[in-house]
Structures are given as structure tokens and as C-alpha cells.
Amino acid sequence: DIVMTQSPDFLAVSLGERATINCKSSQSVLYTSTNKNYLAWYQQKPGQPPKLLISWASIRESGVPDRFSGSGSGAIFTLTISSLQAEDVALYYCQQYYSNPFTFGPGTKVDI
């Protein structure tokens, strides 16, 4: 199974400042024949199900504010919130869908 790790566990950022979350996979999730990274980022607010923010490591879902961006390739990835807003307080998870089981990272809590 591919093991996903995230850092930090907890991140406190001032309003308007940048938040950066790191995600590493125990093996590459880059499928060379498609040149795609099979990596997603989800946001989960208290009492709500997760919401898909970014797929294929860097493709923002429709309706996701452009302050959210994803980057990275292979086994190292980053989610960046360029200017933190109050509504961005949440847990953030990365997930690989390169191979079954589709494992999640342990999550990063972002707070003000």
C-alpha cells in the first residue's frame, strides 16, 4: 500500500498570509504513460464531508477559489493557500488514487 504523510500536523496562519501544506507518498504517484500525478487534495470543515479542491496534483475544481493551488510531482506535493481567509479554517487531506487502496494522508489542521 502507498503510505501518505503530511506536514505539518497543525498550521496557524494570520488572515491574509500564506499557508503551505506538504504531502509525501511512499512511492511515486506519477503515471508515466499519462504524465499525470494521481494526487488529490480535500478540504473538510467541522461537521461536513470532505470537498474535492484539487485533482491531478494541480487542477483546481470548478468553484474553488484561485487562492488554492497545488503543485509537485512524483512523490512530493504541496497545497498552498495564498491569502488565508476565515472560511479556509479546516482540515486538509491529500489522497493518492494511483493504486488501490486509495490512501489518504493523516490530515493538516489549518487555523487562524
Add this chain to the structure above:
Amino acid sequence: DVQLVESGGGLVKPGGSLRLSCATSGFTFSTYTMHWVRQAPGRGLEWVSSISSSSSYIYYTDSVKGRFTISRDSAKNVFYLQMNTLRVEDTAVYLCARGPDGYNPIDNWGQGTLVTVSS
């Protein structure tokens, strides 16, 4: 609108069984892979199982293999998770979710149903 609504959770003793259901609407059920993901109290997300649109591809996380069975009924737009020989560590909110067939991210989620395994 896409809707996924779980039911069937509850309190069960260790060794007992439960069947979770996920009723879906607002999309063509027969073309999507369906997933179960769980979240233990205060913990992170754990992918549990998935079933492809044709039921040809079924996967489980190791900790539930041989105990849980996923299935789907395309006539009713519902899919299920039969959970047998439940353990205390299976206690969690179970969320149903969908994703396009193949190796694709989960793009819609239900609200979840709580399963509590306790004596």
C-alpha cells in the same frame, strides 16, 4: 444536484453485523465507481472499499477484507456495505462517495452515518 444519503448505522456489539446503504440521485449511477470511506471519532479519513460501475472491480482495505462486502443495485441507484464480525476499531462515521470509473479522485460525498461498536 448530486445526492448521496447513507443509512443503516447504529450501535452494535463486537462480533455483530450491520448493513449500510447509500441512496443516490442526480447523476447516472451506473457509470460511476462508488466508495466507502470512514472516519473514526477525532481521526482522519480512511478509505474502506470501492466497487466499479459494472461491479467488475472491487477493492477493500486490508483491515476489513473477509469481513466487509460491498455491492450495488443499479436498478435502485443504491449501494451497500455489509459489515460482519464488527470490531471496536470499526467505530466510525462511514461516508459514501462517488468517483468516475478507473483511477480518479472522489468528487462527491454523503454526510455519513455513525457506526458504534461497543459492548
